[in-house]
Amino acid sequence: MTAKLRAPGFYRAAWLMVGAVGFATLITWLVRMSTGHTTFTHYLSGDAILTVSLLAVPISFLIGIGGFDYWYYWATGRPTRPEDHSGHGAHTWRDYFRINTDHKVIGIQYTVNSFFFLLVGGLLAMLMRAQLAQPGSHFVSANTYNGLFSVHATILIFLFIIPVFAGLGNFVIPLMIGAPDMAFPRLNALSFWLLPVAGAIMLLSFLAPGGAFADGWTAYAPLSDQAPIGQTFFAIAVQFAGASSIMTALNFLVTIITMRAPGMSFFRLPLLVWANFATSLLVVIATPFIAASQFFVLLDRALGFNFFNAAKGGDVLMYQHVFWFYSHPAVYIMILPGFGIISEIIAVKARKPIFGYRMMAFSLLAIVGLGFTVWAHHMFTSGMANWIRIPMAITTSIIAVPTGIKVFSWLATLWRGVLRLDTPMLFALGFLTTFTLGGISGVMLAMIPFDIDVSSTYFIVAHIHYVLFGGSLMTIFAGVYYWFPKMTGRMYDERLGKWHFWTTFVFMNLTFGPMHIAGLQGMPRRVATYAAKFADINLFISIASFALGLSTLIFVYNMINSWRGGPKAVANPWRGMTLEWQVSSPPPIFNFDRVPTVVGGPYEYGVPGAVHGILTPPTPATVGAGSGMARAPSQ
Amino acid sequence: MSRQRSLTLALVAGVIAIALGILLSYEIRWFPVQASAQARNTDHLYHVLVIATIPIFVLVVGVILYCVWQFRMKPGEELKDGPPIHGNTRLEVFWTALPSVLLLSMVGYSFVVLHDNEKKPAHEIQIGVTGQQFFWSFQYPPSVTGGAPINSYKLYLPDNESVYFNMRSKDVIHAFYIPAFRLQEDVVPGITTHYLATPDRVGNYVAECNLLCGVGHSLMRTTVHVVTPEQFQAWIKSQLALSSSSSNTAGGAGGGTSG
Numbered sequence: 001m002t003a004k005l006r007a008p009g010f011y012r013a014a015w016l017m018v019g020a021v022g023f024a025t026l027i028t029w030l031v032r033m034s035t036g037h038t039t040f041t042h043y044l045s046g047d048a049i050l051t052v053s054l055l056a057v058p059i060s061f062l063i064g065i066g067g068f069d070y071w072y073y074w075a076t077g078r079p080t081r082p083e084d085h086s087g088h089g090a091h092t093w094r095d096y097f098r099i100n101t102d103h104k105v106i107g108i109q110y111t112v113n114s115f116f117f118l119l120v121g122g123l124l125a126m127l128m129r130a131q132l133a134q135p136g137s138h139f140v141s142a143n144t145y146n147g148l149f150s151v152h153a154t155i156l157i158f159l160f161i162i163p164v165f166a167g168l169g170n171f172v173i174p175l176m177i178g179a180p181d182m183a184f185p186r187l188n189a190l191s192f193w194l195l196p197v198a199g200a201i202m203l204l205s206f207l208a209p210g211g212a213f214a215d216g217w218t219a220y221a222p223l224s225d226q227a228p229i230g231q232t233f234f235a236i237a238v239q240f241a242g243a244s245s246i247m248t249a250l251n252f253l254v255t256i257i258t259m260r261a262p263g264m265s266f267f268r269l270p271l272l273v274w275a276n277f278a279t280s281l282l283v284v285i286a287t288p289f290i291a292a293s294q295f296f297v298l299l300d301r302a303l304g305f306n307f308f309n310a311a312k313g314g315d316v317l318m319y320q321h322v323f324w325f326y327s328h329p330a331v332y333i334m335i336l337p338g339f340g341i342i343s344e345i346i347a348v349k350a351r352k353p354i355f356g357y358r359m360m361a362f363s364l365l366a367i368v369g370l371g372f373t374v375w376a377h378h379m380f381t382s383g384m385a386n387w388i389r390i391p392m393a394i395t396t397s398i399i400a401v402p403t404g405i406k407v408f409s410w411l412a413t414l415w416r417g418v419l420r421l422d423t424p425m426l427f428a429l430g431f432l433t434t435f436t437l438g439g440i441s442g443v444m445l446a447m448i449p450f451d452i453d454v455s456s457t458y459f460i461v462a463h464i465h466y467v468l469f470g471g472s473l474m475t476i477f478a479g480v481y482y483w484f485p486k487m488t489g490r491m492y493d494e495r496l497g498k499w500h501f502w503t504t505f506v507f508m509n510l511t512f513g514p515m516h517i518a519g520l521q522g523m524p525r526r527v528a529t530y531a532a533k534f535a536d537i538n539l540f541i542s543i544a545s546f547a548l549g550l551s552t553l554i555f556v557y558n559m560i561n562s563w564r565g566g567p568k569a570v571a572n573p574w575r576g577m578t579l580e581w582q583v584s585s586p587p588p589i590f591n592f593d594r595v596p597t598v599v600g601g602p603y604e605y606g607v608p609g610a611v612h613g614i615l616t617p618p619t620p621a622t623v624g625a626g627s628g629m630a631r632a633p634s635q
Numbered sequence: 636m637s638r639q640r641s642l643t644l645a646l647v648a649g650v651i652a653i654a655l656g657i658l659l660s661y662e663i664r665w666f667p668v669q670a671s672a673q674a675r676n677t678d679h680l681y682h683v684l685v686i687a688t689i690p691i692f693v694l695v696v697g698v699i700l701y702c703v704w705q706f707r708m709k710p711g712e713e714l715k716d717g718p719p720i721h722g723n724t725r726l727e728v729f730w731t732a733l734p735s736v737l738l739l740s741m742v743g744y745s746f747v748v749l750h751d752n753e754k755k756p757a758h759e760i761q762i763g764v765t766g767q768q769f770f771w772s773f774q775y776p777p778s779v780t781g782g783a784p785i786n787s788y789k790l791y792l793p794d795n796e797s798v799y800f801n802m803r804s805k806d807v808i809h810a811f812y813i814p815a816f817r818l819q820e821d822v823v824p825g826i827t828t829h830y831l832a833t834p835d836r837v838g839n840y841v842a843e844c845n846l847l848c849g850v851g852h853s854l855m856r857t858t859v860h861v862v863t864p865e866q867f868q869a870w871i872k873s874q875l876a877l878s879s880s881s882s883n884t885a886g887g888a889g890g891g892t893s894g
Contacts, residue, residue, distance in 0.1 A: 143850045216847050222824060223807040223849060310825025316808065317823065350706075352717035356727050381810060383821045383828035386753075393745065397738040401731060407695060408730040414702040417717035421707055429699050436695045440688045443738065447684060447745035449677045449752055453817035456810060456845045520665045520681075522814025524845045527853035531841065575714075606716035 008066025008099065016060035024052035046209070047229050051302050054236045058197040066099045067190040089589045099193065101185035103174050104587065106192050108487060110167025111480070113192070115559075117159035117199050119552070124152040126549050131528060133542040135535050145528035147212030147230070151202055154217045154234060157334070158241040159199045161472050165337035166191075166248045168479050169276045171487055173252060175580035175587060176270050178261025178596035178613065183254040191247035198241035205233035216526055218327070221308035221319040225300045232301060235294040242287045245333075249283035252276050261579070261613065263598035268612075270578045270602040271360055275340025278364040282329045282336070282371060290326035293319060317384055324375040332371045334468060336364060338475030339406055342428050345482050346410050347603040348576045349425040350417030354603045356409045363402035370399040380451045389448050396446035403439060407432065423497030427478035430505045434470025438463060441516065456526075459519025465512040477504070477555070484562070485569030489586040492566060496558040503551035510544035577612040578602050594618065641705055649697045656689040670815035670840055670861060672833040673752040677817040680748045687741060753831060756797035762790075764802040766809035766822040766844065769851030775871065785874045790842060791860045793867035797833045812845035813859055819845050834861040 004011045028048040062068065073080045088102040089095075096109055128148050131139040140148065170188065174181055182188045205212040210228025213219070224231050256277050260269070269277075296319065299305040306312035308319050347354045354360055373395040376388050410432060419425065441463040445451050454460065477500070484492050514537050519525075523534050530538065572581040579596055580587070594615035604610030636644075660682065669675055708715070763774030775785040792798055802811055802822040812819035813832070820830045844855035862870065 142853060146847070146850065146852075214850070220808055220847070223847065226807065310823075314825070316825055350702075350717060351715065353719055353721050355720065356722040359722070359727050359731075381820050383823045383826060389749075390746065393742055394739075397742040398735070400738055401735050404734045405727070405731055409727075411695065411698045411702075412720075412723075412726070414699065414706065416720070417702070417706050418712050418715045419702060419707045421703065429703070432699055433696055436692060440692060443688070443741070444681070444684050446742060447680060447748075449673075449745060449748045449817075450681055450684070452752075452819060453677050453681075453814075455819065456812075517663075517665070521667055522812070522841070522843075524812065524843055524853075526847040529853045531856075604719065606719035610719075 008064070008069055010065065010097075012066075013061045013064025016064040017057050020056035020060040021049075021053050024049050024056050028052055047232075048302070050208075050229055051232050051236075051298075054201060054232060058194075058201065058236075058240060061197060062190065062193055065193060067193055070186055099189045101181070101189050102589070103170050103182045103185065103188060104487075104591075106188050107167050107169075107171025109192050110163055110170055110195070111487075113195055113199075114160050114164035114167055115556075117155050118164075119556070120199075120203065121152050121156040121160060122549055122552060124148050124155070126546060128152065129542040129545040132530070132538050134539060135532050136529050140528075142528040143211050143214055146214030146216075146526070147206065149526060150213050150216050150219075150234070151205065154213075154237075155199065155202055156468075157217060157330070158238065159195060159202070161334045161468065161476070162241075162245055162330075163195050164476055165276075165279070165334075165472075166245070166252075168341070168476075168483065169252060169272070169337060170248070172483060172580055173273055173276055174255060174259070175486075175583065175591055176273055176578050177256065177259060177264055178579050178592060178598065179255060179259035180590045180592065182251050183259055184251050187247050188251055191244045191251070194240045194244035194247075198237045198244070201233050201237035201240070205230040205237075208233060218323065219294070219297065220323075221297055221300070222310070222314075222316060224297050225308055232298065235298040235301070238294045239291055242291045245283050246287050249280035249287075252280040253284065256280075261596045261598050263613075265598075267358065267361070268598055268601055269361075270340075271343035271354060271357070272337070272340035274361045274364055275336045275338075275343070278368045279333050279336045281368050282333050285372070286326045286329040286333070288326075289322050290330075293322040293326070296322070317379075317382060320379055320382055321376070321384075324378045325372075328375040328378065329371045331467070332367055334472050335475075336367065338431070338472050338479075339364070341475045341479040341482070342410060342431060344576075344578070345424045345428045345478055346413050347605065348574050349420045349422070349428070350414050351420075351605045352413050352417040352603075353601070353605055353607070354409065355412035355415075356405075357601070357603070359405055360409055363405045366402040367399060370395055370402070374399055377446060377451070380448055381455045393446050393448050397443060400439060400443050400446075407436060407439075422494060423492070423501055424478045424482040426498065426501040427474050427481065430501060431471065431474035431478065434466055434474060434505075434508065438466030438470050441466060454519050456524060457519035458515045458523045458525055461525045462512050462515035462519060465515070469508055469512065474504075477501075480559075482574070483580075484559070485573050486580055486585050486587070488563045488566075489569050489584075490562050490566035491569050491573065492562040493558050496554055500551060500554040500558065503554065504548065507544050507548035507551055511541055511548050514541050514544075577604060577610075579613045582613060582615055638705075641701075645697065645701045645704075649693055652693045652697070653690050656693065657686055660685045660689065666817070667814050668836070668838070668840075669817075670834055670836040670838060671813075671818065672835050673831075674815065674817040676748045676751055680745060683744065684741065687737070756831070756833065759797040759799045759831070760793075761799045761801060762792075764800050764811055764822065765805060766802065766811065766848075766855075767805035768807065768849050769844070769855040771811070771842065771844075771855070771857050775874075780871050780875060782875050783878060785871070785878060787874055788857070789860065790857060791862055791867055791870045792832075792834050793864045794837050794861055795833070795835055796864070797831060799831050800829060802828045802830075807848050808846055809844045809848045809855070810846035811842065813840060813842045815840035815859070821846055834859075837861050837863060 005015060006012065028045060029043045032043050070080060087100055090105045096105065100106060131137050131145050208230040211230055213230040213234035215224045215227055215231060219234055256273055296307040300307050306314045308314045308316050310316055343354055343360060374392055376384065376392040377396045380389050445463060481492060481497055518534055518537050523530055569585040571584050583592060594617050596613045596615050598613045600610055600612050602612050666678055669678060760779050761776060765772045765774065773787050773790045777784055802820065804822045804824040806824065809822040810819050811822050816832045818830055818832050820828050822828060838861055840859045842857050842859045844852055848855065
């Protein structure tokens with residue numbers, strides 16, 4: 001029993017977490033006593049203990065499951081256990097609930113965990129639409145409703161879209177570049193385990209006194225300064241989710257720069273790798289800003305720093321600038337990897353090389369650069385200095401150009417191809433349609449007078465859902481279907497996949513399309529009830545949204561059923577050229593039993609005799625040459 | 636069907652779709668009633684944007700549908716690949732340059748509208764707006780009332796007169812939004828924000844808080860009464876009478892918060 005309590009795992013995590021609560025109680029008691037509280041009851045403050053616990057408990061959980069063991073042994077000078085790779089691979093479902101350094105296991109952990117939160121976030125949306133089905137409804141209270149949409153957005157952004165792309169990237173990128181694993185496997189494992197921690201904090205906020213955080217995912221100060229303790233859950237959960245993002249992005253950057261197979265030059269990289277490279281640059285540069293914004297709020301709340309208290313010289317608008325300096329690039333963090341997925345699928349399914357490969361890569365980098373120059377377009381009506389609107393409107397319009405280049409290049413790739421209209425391709429084509437609509441409404445919103453009218457109305461809700469649902473989620477579904485055979489070694493059910501696409505596509509448009517009109521008519525967003533004239537359109541939206549929710553069940557059933565008992569997948573069911581399709585499904589534990597050498601571009605479809613990579617059986621000579629570029633991860 | 640013929644057919648269908656789209660854009664009642672000079676400009680801008688973007692959307696969807704129609708894999712083509720076209724520099728330059736020009740001209744036009752909407756008028760009246768959880772109050776300074784300042788929970792505006800709102804918040808951020816005017820601006824603690832509106836239609840319109848301000852946010856609504864100048868003066872007189880009759884209480888509060 002003591003061995004179990006000392007070994008890394010959930011037992012050790014459990015007693016450490018209890019200890020962390022004790023620590024939080026003790027430290028807040030000591031500090032409050034030493035700073036002059038006079039009566040015993042004042043020494044113990046529930047909010048103070050909770051705030052410190054929210055930081056201490058997750059960290060002790062991560063220590064408990066063994067996230068820091070190796071580094072701890074190394075830092076204290078004890079003998080470290082050299083990685084024998086015995087932990088690689090997953091043999092039973094239980095292996096997915098342990099610290100595991102295999103990028104393929106982590107990729108699946110990431111993806112499944114993210115889809116769990118997709119279902120939770122979607123369920124919250126269903127509850128919101130139930131409340132909004134008619135005006136003056138009392139399905140939930142206004143405070144609960146505000147909590148529902150805040151947690152809905154926060155979970156789907158920080159626990160679904162951002163990490164699910166990191167999950168797919170985690171699985172696919174090392175395979176695509178011919179590497180045996182990620183550059184930092186232990187960091188990779190830790191970055192995954194930060195996510196369920198962040199998600200648990202967000203969901204547990206519903207149990208907090210005063211309810212869940214209810215100030216929107218934007219958590220504008222000073223409202224968030226004054227909100228009940230639930231807001232602290234948000235401020236801290238974002239730190240854990242953000243730390244996870246940064247770790248993974250660093251890992252991707254180093255992996256892509258240093259671990260490419262021999263011959264894999266940057267301009268032979270599949271565009272998914274380019275897309276994740278660009279995304280990781282955004283994440284590493286931008287994410288510290290949201291961390292800062294939430295630390296400001298946390299310090300305001302817990303210790304009265306008055307960063308955003310105007311009466312004490314605080315600057316309310318500064319919160320918005322710092323917040324959007326992350327959160328606008330975050331929009332690109334949530335779509336660029338999707339662009340990569342679409343490029344992979346369209347090339348393979350249209351059987352043609354990507355049209356204008358280099359422009360596709362450069363437009364990603366252009367979006368990275370321009371992405372940092374547009375943040376204040378979220379603040380056209382914020383009361384900031386008027387002149388800032390002008391340059392921000394220009395850059396906001398211009399950033400549509402590289403996005404347009406990508407759309408036109410995809411269309412040109414389809415042209416004269418031999419199109420396979422299976423599920424991944426349907427989602428890719430659906431994405432092109434709905435994302436174009438989201439892009440068009442985005443360009444409209446760059447026009448300041450129009451934005452002054454519809455800012456913060458349902459037009460914005462429609463726009464972001466066309467971009468995040470019609471854009472990101474469509475690419476995610478496309479990618480999951482596309483790599484499902486590689487990840488699980490099984491084929492999904494094509495008929496159900498098509499049903500899933502058509503129900504999603506139709507009801508998505510029926511749900512979010514009418515929201516444009518509601519917004520133009522002046523319906524504010526984030527309202528628990530609305531004027532009677534919006535009753536019909538909201539009832540329609542609610543009914544469509546329930547159908548949209550049900551369509552997800554087709555997907556869930558298909559995934560679970562196919563994973564358990566689908567037909568075995570061959571190594572390369574799509575006849576793809578990129579390296580992940582040249583190994584078995586699922587791939588061998590160290591990815592490449594034979595050493596890959598890259599000799600050509602990734603999308604040379606239709607070129608007679610073209611090959612992207614050659615796999616050669618390891619001979620002593622090639623092992624030496626190969627390990628120079630694609631060395632084993634943990635030496 | 637020959638490639639030539641299918642392309643012609645697609646082109647005709649595309650043109651018809653664009654024409655139908657533009658016609659439809661005239662038929663849809665996008666907005667609530669226009670009640671300010673700014674609303675007319677903004678609605679016009681919106682309609683121009685819609686008309687400019689319909690061809691782009693039809694182009695994208697048209698190409699997708701045409702490809703699905705003409706290039707989908709037929710039985711027996713399971714191992715067939717498309718032609719190895721890697722790109723076309725001229726085409727790529729074209730679809731970089733043309734959207735840039737289009738976007739910059741749209742944003743240029745929006746700046747013209749913005750300038751018109753915010754141009755300082757020859758004459759304007761100034762009214763204070765105070766937001767607090769979860770209601771609005773309005774301060775009429777002596778320059779408007781011709782007597783003591785008025786603090787009111789009702790907003791009356793004279794028709795065809797430019798109004799410059801000076802807005803302050805007592806607690807958190809609100810946004811003062813009048814959809815019929817197509818105008819809003821955040822009301823931010825610590826600073827005074829402004830906007831200019833020129834109501835030009837008599838009637839009652841909704842003014843609502845458009846930035847989440849807490850549990851009562853969705854009910855933070857009031858009515859804007861746009862009335863003729865004579866009715867406006869009459870209303871001012873009645874308010875002045877009201878505040879003097881209730882002596883220090885209402886009038887004192889008005890004086891304390893105006894500005």
